[in-house]
Amino acid sequence: MFENLTGITASIFTTIAVLPQVYKVIKTKSAEDISLWMFASLLIGVGSWTVYGILKNDWPIILTNGLSFLFNAAMVYVKLVYSNPKQPKP
Amino acid sequence: MFENLTGITASIFTTIAVLPQVYKVIKTKSAEDISLWMFASLLIGVGSWTVYGILKNDWPIILTNGLSFLFNAAMVYVKLVYSNPKQPKP
Numbered sequence: 505m506f507e508n509l510t511g512i513t514a515s516i517f518t519t520i521a522v523l524p525q526v527y528k529v530i531k532t533k534s535a536e537d538i539s540l541w542m543f544a545s546l547l548i549g550v551g552s553w554t555v556y557g558i559l560k561n562d563w564p565i566i567l568t569n570g571l572s573f574l575f576n577a578a579m580v581y582v583k584l585v586y587s588n589p590k591q592p593k594p
Numbered sequence: 595m596f597e598n599l600t601g602i603t604a605s606i607f608t609t610i611a612v613l614p615q616v617y618k619v620i621k622t623k624s625a626e627d628i629s630l631w632m633f634a635s636l637l638i639g640v641g642s643w644t645v646y647g648i649l650k651n652d653w654p655i656i657l658t659n660g661l662s663f664l665f666n667a668a669m670v671y672v673k674l675v676y677s678n679p680k681q682p683k684p
Contacts, residue, residue, distance in 0.1 A: 510646045517653035525632035537627035549607030556600045563631030 515568045516538060522546075522575045526582055535586040546576045605658045612636075612665045625676040633673060637668045658667055 522543075529535045545576030550572040612633075619625045640662040647655030 507646060507649045512648060514639050514642035514646055517635045517642060517669050519639075521639060523630050523634035524635070525629040528629040529627065532627065536625050537619065537622065539615040539618040542611050545611035545614070549604050549609075549611060552600050552604035552607065556604055558599060559597045559600060570645045583684050 510546070519570045519572050520576070522572070522579050524554050524576065526579050529579075529582045529586050533586050535583045538583050538587070540580070540583055541586075543576055547573065547580060550576060605654070609658050609662050609665070612662070612669050616665065616669050619669075619672045619676050625673045625677050628673050628677070630670070630673055630677075633666055633670045637663065637670060640666060 507541075525538070529538070537549060550569045551571035554566055554573055557563070615628070619628070640659045643659035644656055644663055647657075647659060648655070
């Protein structure tokens, strides 16, 4: 029971974590400090976890990592949209 | 076998993902675009996964999430050190 609650808490926090970052980038229209490599690596990682879940037919793994994949894909998208290299102002 | 390889790939990429972000912040000395809430949420999440692993006596879960906890704690640290609110230049 306590194990399950701990696992559910862990799943929720790791899955939703990227959302405040997506929100911040959209609000500030700035993503320069963000590492594309971090979110590319997370995409590969949670994508692989999703495949692992499918192979094991494990729905909690598929659901949490599938959602994470979508959220991280959104993050990569806003990073690419709002990332402008620093340039001297004219 | 293929399942195990997929799980190992997933573990490696999700665990190391934050390192390029830590490196980028240290290199550029800039962390303003980064959401503290994202990494606080990840800390709670992977911390909970570590507790879950301890409760289940599951070493791969303890190891990968314990490492993630350390890496994310480093990220929170550099975020706090290098995050300066935007101020008009004097």
